[in-house]
Amino acid sequence: MLNNQAGIQHGRCTSKRVTVTEVYCDFDGTITCIDGTDAVLEAFALPAWREWEQRWVRGEITSQQCLSRQVELIQADRETLVQFVTDIPIDEGILALDRRCAEQGVPLTIVSDGFDLIVEAVLRQHGLLHLPVFSNHLRWDEQGLPVLSFPFAAQGCESGAGTCKCLLTCPSDPASARLVYIGDGQSDQCVSSKIQTVFAKGTLREWCELRAIAYEPFETLNEVADRLFPREDRIA
Numbered sequence: 001m002l003n004n005q006a007g008i009q010h011g012r013c014t015s016k017r018v019t020v021t022e023v024y025c026d027f028d029g030t031i032t033c034i035d036g037t038d039a040v041l042e043a044f045a046l047p048a049w050r051e052w053e054q055r056w057v058r059g060e061i062t063s064q065q066c067l068s069r070q071v072e073l074i075q076a077d078r079e080t081l082v083q084f085v086t087d088i089p090i091d092e093g094i095l096a097l098d099r100r101c102a103e104q105g106v107p108l109t110i111v112s113d114g115f116d117l118i119v120e121a122v123l124r125q126h127g128l129l130h131l132p133v134f135s136n137h138l139r140w141d142e143q144g145l146p147v148l149s150f151p152f153a154a155q156g157c158e159s160g161a162g163t164c165k166c167l168l169t170c171p172s173d174p175a176s177a178r179l180v181y182i183g184d185g186q187s188d189q190c191v192s193s194k195i196q197t198v199f200a201k202g203t204l205r206e207w208c209e210l211r212a213i214a215y216e217p218f219e220t221l222n223e224v225a226d227r228l229f230p231r232e233d234r235i236a
Contacts, residue, residue, distance in 0.1 A: 041073075045075065082121045093221025109134070118138075136149070137149045150163070
C-alpha cells in the first residue's frame, strides 16, 4: 500500500506500505472511459456550452457558474438523458477495485463535480449502486427545464467547485487516516494537493508533475486495485 509522505521523485510518489483506510474516486473520465458530462452536453446542449467550458478552463469562472450555464443549454428531458448515458463505457477495473475494497473493509466513495443523474444511471447499469456518491443534483422544474443544484458545495471552496472534494475527503481523525484519491482532471486538482496518496492520469497527472505533487501514475483502475491491495495482502 502507498503513502506519499515517503518522498517525491520527479513528481512521483516513492512509496512505502501503509494501511489504507478510505478510497475516494472521481467519476467522469476516471470510472467512465469518457467524460460523461461532456458527452451529454455534446449530444444535447446548444453549442454555447463549449464557450462556458473554455472560460472555466481559463479560470475566468467557477465550476458552479460554468455548470449552471451549461445545464440551461440542455435540450432534452430526463428520460432521454438516462437512456443515453447507460451506454457510456466504463473502466471495468472499478469492479475489481470495488470488490477488493469490500474484501478489506475499506470504504470506497465516488466524489464527482458532474451530474448525479449520469453517475447513478451508469452505476445502475453495472451493478454498482451500492457505492456512496456525492455529486451535483440535476432535476427538471415544473416547466420541464433542467436545473442544477449543489448540495455538496462549500462556502469558501478554493476552486468554486459544485462538489467540494476537499471537504468531503477531510478525515475526522487525520492522525490515523490513510486516504487514497483517484482522479484524472481539473476538478481533482485541489484535493490532490491535500491528500496522502494520489493516483493520477490525464491532465491531473500533468498538473501534479508541474507542481511536484507526489502521485502514482495509472491508466486503468485494475492497476490501482493491484497496487493498493497486493495479492499477498488479500483475503483468500
